Amino acid sequence: EAQVTQNPRYLITVTGKKLTVTCSQNMNHEYMSWYRQDPGLGLRQIYYSMNVEVTDKGDVPEGYKVSRKEKRNFPLILESPSPNQTSLYFCASSLGGRTIAVGKLFFGSGTQLSVL
């Protein structure tokens, strides 16, 4: 089954404790992206990757890191989480290439992160 898998689904942590949220897709997609969803703000793009070893900042990259060493995986790293990073996070992927293909995103089920 074609899917984007995020783990964990729920995560509670404390300020300053490094964490990684994993994301994997099995569709051989070139494009992957991370979003955070906050009430009243919709989805905001954190980072995206057009292909292996190619990553770019989205609208809210501060406090986050990503890497794209393999096509299927795109982990999101919070080196020193803070309470303002409490949010619902989504990983997504698409074929990539032209913008229209980028827009046909497949989403994971989300990771609810709470930073105390």
Next chain:
Amino acid sequence: AQSVTQPDIHITVSEGASLELRCNYSYGATPYLFWYVQSPGQGLQLLLKYFSGDTLVQGIKGFEAEFKRSQSSFNLRKPSVHWSDAAEYFCAVGALGGKLIFGQGTELSVKP
């Protein structure tokens, strides 16, 4: 700068009634426009997209949207709403370089 505005935060309609969700965008070039739906506890699912051609596009689940360049709008419509349509709906515009900009979302409630 590119932006997307969904003026209605929350809409309630009766089951069987028609629905229109508003979306206005700001983008300098020809926009690529999308509507996504998010059911509770789920990720987003693509409903429909527009990038050229016929300005009335059909999507899944009986939804359609009309692109109006003069009004910078891409409103989502459905002739008869079902209780299962209750969800949050997001409009998005595709920008250069792989960015996809989402609106704030409109939450739809359906009354029996």
